[in-house]
Amino acid sequence: MPRPHFTIKNRFQKRSELYEDILTADILRDVCHRLTGRRDYTVTFDDNGYNIGRLATLEFNGTINYISFSEFEIGSRNSFFQSFPSALVKYHQEANTNKNIYFYFLEPDGNIETAYFIFMYRLMKTAGTVFLNETDYLVNTINPFNSVSDIIVQRDLNRGRNRGNASSYVTVDENDTLQIYGKTYGANKYETTLLCLAIHEITPYSMELYEIQEGDLRQLPRDARNVILSLGINVITSDLILEREEFERNDSLRSPTYIYNLLEKLGEKKCSLCDCEIPQIIQGAHIWPVASIKRTNNINLDVKIQHAIDGDNGLWLCNNHHKLFDINLLYISTDGRLKYKTDIEQNHETYLRDFTINSQLPNDILTPTFIDYLEKRNRVLDAGQYSYVS
Ligand SMILES: [Zn+2]
Structure with a gap:
């Protein structure tokens, strides 16, 4: 049987730096062992055209495993979660149906168990992600959400009175359609994407995503948008054209x-x-x-x-x-x-x-x-x- 094979999709670092400083041989061996029971592997680097950081795949025995590695930056909660939703989108685009999505913690810097982080970990698990080494770094047990109302309640607790900072909302309309209102700019687009993919796993309702225009950006990145559409989620771009028509008619x-x-x-x-x-x-x-x-x-x-x-x-x-x-x-x-x-x-x-x-x-x-x-x-x-x- 061929050895487990890593492909490391890399954009931000030079491959030598990435391999020596971040995804070291020890880390790859650990991941390989956790997923396959083996410690020997081969590796290739793929730095062509992926708008992705911190993503590797490990192929073994006909199964392809996507592994997203954490990215912690002091004072920036956004950088951490930019990598993951992009990896999740790539995973959804994978044609091989024998596939899994994993998350692996690299040595963190600072507190990675704030209410916001825990909320995001729970969303990641709801979206089907398996955490490979959480017990090494987290005190709390992370459980996926059971229901959309559970997500909404936790989110509101998290958000407190400071509603103005929110980037997305989840609600249900009169026709039992679950609606996500999400912004499309900066880190907001990653959160919107993750919310859609997580909620899709647990809601019995049909879903609509309203892309709320922000700055010049009217839509989510194409790959994320296509994955969301492929799951049967209706995507509506809110650019006031609808409003204009309705206003003139009704x-x-x-x-x-x-x-x-x-x-x-x-x-x-x-x-x-x-x-x-x-x-x-x-x-x-x-x-x-x-x-x-x-x-x-x-x-x-x-x-x-x-x-x-x-x-x-x-x-x-x-x-x-x-x-x-x-x-x-x-x-x-x-x-x-x-x-x-x-x-x-x-x-x-x-x-x-x-x-x-x-x-x-x-x-x-x-x-x-x-x-x-x-x-x-x-x-x-x-x-x-x-x-x-x-
Ligand atoms: Zn009333």
């Missing part, structure tokens, strides 16, 4: 950019008035209605669309509260307090009181721009027809 607006902006401002879908968190029945409700924006005379179409997709021009509301808000049975005054229409039937009001939990919007929603939209909305309503919820 008075409601189906806009991935609007949903992204709401996720960024408000966090996960949750009705502001009743705390319902069932994502299938939570919608983005415009404060300044799309129909009113369209009717405004003194602003051009681009500005109108910006108002229609502004994260400050919206609330998460459940289907019921959204409808009641749209027909102006509910009224939100500019101090964020909720009012009911006074001329409704008593039993209707009783029902409203029963299922409306919050009669005051939290302060962090009430930004100056949000209040400005409320004023625009309320301008055409008669405040005298509403009374505060007591």
Whole structure:
């Protein structure tokens, strides 16, 4: 039987440096032994055209093993995870069906068990990666995620209040489609790719990826995009063309950019008035209605669309509260307090009181721009027809 054979795909280092300083003979022997039970191997270097660092394959007995090596840089969590998603994409592109994907820790520099790292390790395992030597370096046991909601919860814990730094969001729409909103620039594109490939392994839902434009980059790198498409994930580039068409056709607006902006401002879908968190029945409700924006005379179409997709021009509301808000049975005054229409039937009001939990919007929603939209909305309503919820 031929010896196990390594191919080292290398871009960043000269091969001599790589072999002497990073993937040393000791390390390759260790990897070989863990995967094949043998310590003798052959190796070739392949530095043609791979936009990849730290990836080796080990072929043995008809099986091809992809091994991604860690890349730790002091103070930079991004460099670490740039290598891995690229390796995962290459693994998915491998035609041989006898294939495995592994991750191997090289000697780390600094703390590699922050909440963020652990979250990413769990995503990697969810995506089918086997860690070869984690017990040498990690104190924590790393388990894959069991469910998408598990991913969302951990992610939010991780993210804390600092939502503005987030690069991607995961949610479910009214048709049970799992939607990932991901940015396409810099390190964000690697995180988006890893999220897609991990979630694909565990979700029973069909999936959509919305590529959120950032800078000049509108799409993920071609290889990553093709792998995601090949898994049956629908990929939609959010470049406001969809929004423009919808805006001109309808008075409601189906806009991935609007949903992204709401996720960024408000966090996960949750009705502001009743705390319902069932994502299938939570919608983005415009404060300044799309129909009113369209009717405004003194602003051009681009500005109108910006108002229609502004994260400050919206609330998460459940289907019921959204409808009641749209027909102006509910009224939100500019101090964020909720009012009911006074001329409704008593039993209707009783029902409203029963299922409306919050009669005051939290302060962090009430930004100056949000209040400005409320004023625009309320301008055409008669405040005298509403009374505060007591
Ligand atoms: Zn509600």
